[in-house]
Amino acid sequence: MLQIALWKRVLIWSVCALGLLLALPNAFYPRVEAYNDATASIEAGFSGNGLEEQAAMWPSVLPSSLVNLGLDLRGGAHLLAEVQVEDVYETRIKSLWPDVRNLLREERATVGTIRLQPSDPTELRVKISKPEAIQQAVTIVRSLAQPVVSLTGAGSTDLVVSAEDDTIVVTLSEAEKLATDERTVQQSLEIIRRRIDEVGTREPTIQRQGADRILIQVPGIGSASELKAIIGTTAQLTFNPVVGRASDANAPAGAGNEVVPSLDEEGVYYILESAHVVSGEELVDAQPSFDQNGRPAVSFRFNPSGARAFGDYTADNIGSPFAIVLDSEVISAPVIQSHIPGGSGIITGNFSVEESTNLAVLLRAGALPAGLEFLEERTIGPELGQDSIEAGRIACLVAFGAVLIFMFLSYGTFGVFANIALIINVGLIFGLLSLIGATLTLPGIAGIVLTIGMAVDANVLVFERIKEELKSKKGVARAIDLGYEKALSAIIDANITTFITAVILFAMGSGPVRGFAITLGAGIMTSVFTAIFVTRLMVVIWYERRRPKTLEV
Amino acid sequence: MRLRLVPKETAWDFFGKTKISIGFSSILIVASIAFFLIQGLNFGIDFRGGTTIRTESAQTVVVGDYRDAIAPLGLGDVSITEVFDPTFEEDQNVTMIRIQAQEGQESVTVDVVDSVNAALLQVAPDITFVSVESVGPKVSGELIQTAVIAVLLAIGAVLIYIWLRFEWQFAVGAVAALVHDVILTIGIFSVLQIKFDLAIIAALLTIVGYSLNDTVVVFDRVRENLRRYKKRDLQEVLNLSINETLSRTVMTSVTTLLALLALFVLGGDVIRGFVFAMIWGVIVGTYSSVFVASTALLKLGVKRDWSKPDNNSGNQFANVDA
Numbered sequence A: 001m002l003q004i005a006l007w008k009r010v011l012i013w014s015v016c017a018l019g020l021l022l023a024l025p026n027a028f029y030p031r032v033e034a035y036n037d038a039t040a041s042i043e044a045g046f047s048g049n050g051l052e053e054q055a056a057m058w059p060s061v062l063p064s065s066l067v068n069l070g071l072d073l074r075g076g077a078h079l080l081a082e083v084q085v086e087d088v089y090e091t092r093i094k095s096l097w098p099d100v101r102n103l104l105r106e107e108r109a110t111v112g113t114i115r116l117q118p119s120d121p122t123e124l125r126v127k128i129s130k131p132e133a134i135q136q137a138v139t140i141v142r143s144l145a146q147p148v149v150s151l152t153g154a155g156s157t158d159l160v161v162s163a164e165d166d167t168i169v170v171t172l173s174e175a176e177k178l179a180t181d182e183r184t185v186q187q188s189l190e191i192i193r194r195r196i197d198e199v200g201t202r203e204p205t206i207q208r209q210g211a212d213r214i215l216i217q218v219p220g221i222g223s224a225s226e227l228k229a230i231i232g233t234t235a236q237l238t239f240n241p242v243v244g245r246a247s248d249a250n251a252p253a254g255a256g257n258e259v260v261p262s263l264d265e266e267g268v269y270y271i272l273e274s275a276h277v278v279s280g281e282e283l284v285d286a287q288p289s290f291d292q293n294g295r296p297a298v299s300f301r302f303n304p305s306g307a308r309a310f311g312d313y314t315a316d317n318i319g320s321p322f323a324i325v326l327d328s329e330v331i332s333a334p335v336i337q338s339h340i341p342g343g344s345g346i347i348t349g350n351f352s353v354e355e356s357t358n359l360a361v362l363l364r365a366g367a368l369p370a371g372l373e374f375l376e377e378r379t380i381g382p383e384l385g386q387d388s389i390e391a392g393r394i395a396c397l398v399a400f401g402a403v404l405i406f407m408f409l410s411y412g413t414f415g416v417f418a419n420i421a422l423i424i425n426v427g428l429i430f431g432l433l434s435l436i437g438a439t440l441t442l443p444g445i446a447g448i449v450l451t452i453g454m455a456v457d458a459n460v461l462v463f464e465r466i467k468e469e470l471k472s473k474k475g476v477a478r479a480i481d482l483g484y485e486k487a488l489s490a491i492i493d494a495n496i497t498t499f500i501t502a503v504i505l506f507a508m509g510s511g512p513v514r515g516f517a518i519t520l521g522a523g524i525m526t527s528v529f530t531a532i533f534v535t536r537l538m539v540v541i542w543y544e545r546r547r548p549k550t551l552e553v
Numbered sequence B: 001m002r003l004r005l006v007p008k009e010t011a012w013d014f015f016g017k018t019k020i021s022i023g024f025s026s027i028l029i030v031a032s033i034a035f036f037l038i039q040g041l042n043f044g045i046d047f048r049g050g051t052t053i054r055t056e057s058a059q060t061v062v063v064g065d066y067r068d069a070i071a072p073l074g075l076g077d078v079s080i081t082e083v084f085d086p087t088f089e090e091d092q093n094v095t096m097i098r099i100q101a102q103e104g105q106e107s108v109t110v111d112v113v114d115s116v117n118a119a120l121l122q123v124a125p126d127i128t129f130v131s132v133e134s135v136g137p138k139v140s141g142e143l144i145q146t147a148v149i150a151v152l153l154a155i156g157a158v159l160i161y162i163w164l165r166f167e168w169q170f171a172v173g174a175v176a177a178l179v180h181d182v183i184l185t186i187g188i189f190s191v192l193q194i195k196f197d198l199a200i201i202a203a204l205l206t207i208v209g210y211s212l213n214d215t216v217v218v219f220d221r222v223r224e225n226l227r228r229y230k231k232r233d234l235q236e237v238l239n240l241s242i243n244e245t246l247s248r249t250v251m252t253s254v255t256t257l258l259a260l261l262a263l264f265v266l267g268g269d270v271i272r273g274f275v276f277a278m279i280w281g282v283i284v285g286t287y288s289s290v291f292v293a294s295t296a297l298l299k300l301g302v303k304r305d306w307s308k309p310d311n312n313s314g315n316q317f318a319n320v321d322a
Helices: A006-043 A051-055 A086-106 A131-142 A174-199 A224-232 A304-316 A353-365 A382-411 A413-435 A442-471 A476-508 A512-546 B018-039 B063-073 B110-123 B137-165 B168-192 B198-228 B234-266 B269-300
Strands: A076-083 A114-117 A124-128 A159-164 A167-172 A205-209 A213-219 A237-246 A257-261 A269-273 A283-290 A296-302 A322-326 A329-332 A344-348 A372-380 B050-057 B078-083 B093-099 B128-135
Touching (some): A006 A413, A006 A512, A076 A224, A086 A124, A086 A131, A086 A167, A131 A167, A167 A174, A174 A213, A224 B110, A237 A257, A237 A304, A257 A329, A269 A322, A283 A353, A296 A304, A329 A344, A372 A382, A372 B137, A382 A442, A382 B128, A413 A442, A413 A512, A442 A476, A442 B198, A476 B137, A476 B198, A512 B198, B050 B110, B063 B078, B063 B093, B063 B110, B110 B128, B128 B137, B137 B168, B168 B198, B168 B269, B234 B269
Antiparallel strands (some): A076 A213, A076 A372, A124 A167, A159 A167, A205 A213, A237 A269, A257 A269, A296 A344, A322 A329, B050 B093, B078 B093
16 A cells, blocks of 8 residues: 555655765866865875865765766777787797707707797797707707796696707797786786876776777877877887997898897998897886986986896997897997996987986886787867767756656646656766766767656656556555556566666677666666655655545546 | 647557558568668768768868868878758867778878878868777777677567566567667668767667667556456457557657757757667657567467467477477
């Protein structure tokens, strides 16, 4: 019958109040946003610049989470990058050569002389002069292999060493490739995050997608190209021994060597040993500074193992040139003047102050282990976003008004109940979205408008049902009761099916589609709640006060 | 005096002329498929790959001048369209420039955007690029695939849900209505050549949801009435159920359409295609839940009396939901 226990009434109103309270900050968006930014800065240890004033603009007892605005509403840049995981295989294979050479040299008596053969960059081919000792040579090289550290690769080693007549072929094992891919993507993710944080924009989204993709969304940045400039540079720093100089890119380099152009001297190429002595990964610090001539430079410091390698090499090669290579270009190739112990040094080149600062940032944040290919990029200007919000807001209000009037005209008093429920409903949607930190996009606004239209459906179902029950000459109380009871299964079935599509949209979709799925799903949950609890409670309260003998719905 | 869209009592015969409704739907479906095959869809860059640039300028746009400025850059197929919208300001002249995916590149390079910008600045000195979007061919292929899978999954999931909650005939009826709606929506996109992008997939799935919502409400009443009127024949019960739920069907469709129309008129040009798809879907979905889903149910028949042996035993429908 038409009775609802007190505790249930309290619970229903509390849920509504809580939802509306959570939605409240969105009504004061710019103010709450300034408050949030200010409190975050204060917590991070900053003060002054009116921060305290901004922090006082919103009472701290009230909730302060907001619905995130998507890039299409706020403006900003979106990039989808694919990590070229294969790059790392080549680096790994390349860096194996000195170790293989040293090991085999010790066994020169049995295996004879060794020569590096030109090959595909994903494999290392070493020819020995005594083919009969090939098995021994393979065993020696195999001793370099390490067990793979990963769950799926347990029990296998990282290198596959085989023999082809008189040639040893070394490649990475499948398990090692998988483990490397995983590490490469994780590392890239971390480095991209650090680089973007250094630039200091608000709330960037940096997410892994699928096996080898990274999604980067930065609100408020001017263009995707800017973003690409920050994250797209590999900043792979290495120090390589110089074999010679050449004047053209196709100069014969010999196995194990490569030809690298000079950064600032047109037409100058260096022939370098491919295997580097130290790499940027062993850097612990990099700072912009000036060289003895007062020109901008970058000073750096290595970790202990890097420092040792650097120290040993400079001690053994005084008088030979030594190339500093950044992203496959020689920045400079100074001649080693003396032994450099302690692992610190300075990179000079033709830098501007800005370039040296940028380079220091890139080196400090670390090198991307592999190149990135950008599969998708979007820049949305802030004005366009503002226009969209404005248009969306007006459309929402008009839609809202039209539905409210229409419901009142159609159902009178009951229409008013449905309308109050609808207002609560929209509040709850915003409350729910703020609570879960969902992102509101343009299609998301469309989702809300659609929900405004569809939210009354459950009420309409109930009201129409009550009408029908009234036709069969039932009492008012009985008709209301039966109306709610009998409409329930239709409401549940209809909304679950829509909810299923919302879930699938969320799971399969990306970006704006996801935003739409979230608002649609949230809208379904809140509209079912308001229809079967809130309006019902209002109808019951109304009935208790009025006790009408007849009813027109 | 209350607003009434549907008379208080209706006893319209929805199945007297099933031939007309089936014929009507069939013609539309065939026409949709034909248009899709002949004319195809106007795929946006999400599905085709390439770059779109949205420009804004205070000067009136002369598309020819823009084209002449960009042509020397040799970017292949470039389409330039001026965008008109009632929500624009007087001095807001918007164009969409679409550049095909460039050979050997996944997304647009900085140079391409810069060179297009430089070229256009010659024609319109105050031109700004309010948005630049670029999707590489690798991703666009995957997006199509995911979209198709999403629509099929949604239809499949719903089929299973309704089959579990009702009986298989209802599920088939509902899915027939769904497929009908999806095909017709793709058809209208092909006829009007509205840009078909990722957001439209969201619209398609919403239509799936909305159409179902409607269909399920009707079916729910059919199920109830089947229990109540054990002796009446199926056509009568279906007719009664549709009549009983008709005012609700119309009310809900009207409120939803009211909201969508507001968005269509005032929501700006960026989402107009998307909203159009939903409006079309609501209209088609309402029609299909009455005519397509119920007609399918009528043709399939429903097992009424569980005490008697199955009418279907021995034919191809035997044990289908055993």
